[in-house]
Amino acid sequence: MRHVIVIGAGIVGLATAHHLLTGGVRVTVVDRDPEGDKASFGNAGGIAVTEVIPASVPGVLWKVPGWLADPLGPLAIRPWHAPRLIPWLLRFSRAGRPSEFTRIVSALAAINARVYDDLLPLLAEHNLHEELQQLGALTVYENEAEFNKDTMQWDIKRAWGIEVRTVSGDEAREIEPALGRSITRGVFTPQWSHVRDPKTLVDKLRQSLLARGLDIEVGQVCDIRPGVEGRAVSVGLSDGRWITADKVVVAAGAWSGALVRCLGDTVLLESERGYNTTFAEPGVVLSREVIFAQRHFVATPLRCGLRIGGAAEFGGLHAPANFKRSQALARLAALYLPGLRTEGGTCWAGHRPATPDSLPVIGASPRHPAVIYAFGHGHLGLTQAATTGRLVSDIALGNPSLVDLAPYAISRFN
Template sequence: MTARPDVLIIGAGVIGLSIAHEALARGLTVTVIDREGPAAGASAGNAAAFAFTEIQPLASPATLLKSPAWLLDPLGPLSVPPRYTARIAPWMLRFAVASLPHRVARSTAAQAALMTLARTSVEPFMAATGTLPMLQRNGQIQVYETARAFDAARRACDAAARHGFTFRHLAGGDEIAAIQPGLAPRFGHAIFTPDWWSVADPKLYVEALAETFRDRGGALERAEARAISLAGQTAVLTTDGRRLEAGRIVLAAGAHSHRIARTIGDRIPLETERGYNTTLPPGACDLRCHITFAEHGFVASPLSTGIRIGGAVELGGLDLPPNFTRARAMLRKAADFLPGLEAEGGREWMGFRPSLPDTLPAIGESPRAPEVIHAFGHGHLGLTQSTATARIVADLLTGTPPPIDIAAFSPGRFRGLP
């Protein structure tokens, strides 16, 4: 390990390793640590999508209206385990505050700016890291059973279109089948998003970033981060048995980040969206593009390594055991919605998506220690926003003005809220 690198990054997921590459490209010496190694968390099991058009925050009046019905269904799009209800109540209160119309407008504008930066930075980043052959441009189709849900989605698409994203509204089964054959006839409405890209397999992508990072002189070590402190102008990280020093520390440890941030006095209300999926063998379905079953809260993703069925949100923290009945419920629905799907032989997975109550990540210097930069809380958009986050953090590390206004992503924005 480098004795005293310019930058020490906590987290070897897609956010941490993307930042590591950008920092190396600026001439900085970089060490990345992770308690399990590259792509061990949510970066391994996500839906593989660059969902650039998803600028509407989850925290919104529409979500608040739907939440009671969702919460009554323990296997529905949103659930909270009963034993976790009291613990998550303060986060839910902040979520409600973030859903006020003027706050939603601010969050939407910030998310759109970050997504635009992501859309323009992902191809150059992948080309520079040798991963561009993994990029897939198959698009996404959102399918709907009811005209009411379709009309609401169309309004959201119209808002995104004002930021330069494109959509096609599909009328009837023939237009839908031309893009994705084999869907059940119950889906009579759909929206096709050509700007929706993906990687061939998210785990392989992050592992490739790790390999290239090492080849270019970066250091990657296994260690569990315990606490951050400062010694003059030096940032110090205490791990499981070691004391590591660096010029700056970047905290990109996903769902575990808030626990580490607390050691320097930053209390950031991070919660965990526990996501579930089942990855079926290749050829389980003739899947031409990413499918979002919007009214049911899950997706079907075509990977080079199989067909992934997953999604939904379970707000259950880091410590409760997984509830794989959620993955099985989504798989049963997928078999109904895609009658040709071969639903046997799948691998189940559960991962932690780090989520802040206003749907925006924390990107910026610590309010208490400018030697520490936070880069976490991307929810289910970590892969999508990884290259944009890396660009912003590399600018902060080198004293360069970021390409967008990052005030809305300030790690200190929750101070003073209930």
């Protein structure tokens, strides 16, 4: 039986393990803290298949100074990290050129179009189908001018077959009565869904995979050594142990960059830290995820409460979290959800693994074909995990790919 090591027990690593086990492969997941906190636990829970627009859109750079001027605004760059961020920012700016933008949209649409084909069977096989709430999402606006600014993006989504229904403020309140009068416009996207609780999903999936024969090794991977002629590959742990397998999948989220570098490959990957507050007793009821487009935050009704989240903070992997951001998002939400009780919430921060072109890295290492990359999903890691797992397992098993993998290749960073 073939043996594959997957580094990372986040949603991407576990979904990959699922597809490999289904393909008859022996799988060992290695994680320094398999049950510990990670982006896959605290995210907003959105299965955001409609999100085919990258972060870098034409003209976005003009908005950056305004965002940065607000210390608790939607975008922050920690000053000491700014010099290290320059190559990433230059590439981000290039991704916003019209020709790049079109290429990236089509690559995001290609992967998102497959999401339910891969996610629904995965959930069903692990008896997790009830974790998914297929109720669509509502994007809301405070005024016509802001709504009009997004017209092009909605048109692009329509052109990619995404169902988009514009609604008035009153119609938005019929869909979500908790919304205040300041909402004057909305867009309902029925294909979006959300999970009841991302942490429960990951925990249950991990337990179900263990029951199906998955091995989990606890350890910090600090080295990867490919064998001769791309055959066996060994993974070195910080306690001195080595584990050898036929292939290794790097699914270590925002920490994947260090592992890529030890293999001699190049990537531009940053931690884009996000924040949220979850209110167990919010005093308001939402049925589906609501996206507050102008203010760049979302509210998702989860089993554990109403989660208000957003923000994009670039400060590297080691900067302490600034939970004032979580609190600021909660205060902002209270402006639009008038009944929201903002006492007693639980603050959280997590590292999104962000590439400058908003595309994940999926594919074999050009130098070492026994190593396969599966990271860099940014805002869409929960959404794209099942499909990434499917694509990675096809690479490992030598099956033809269901999607053209060229746009996700790590070689784009050379």
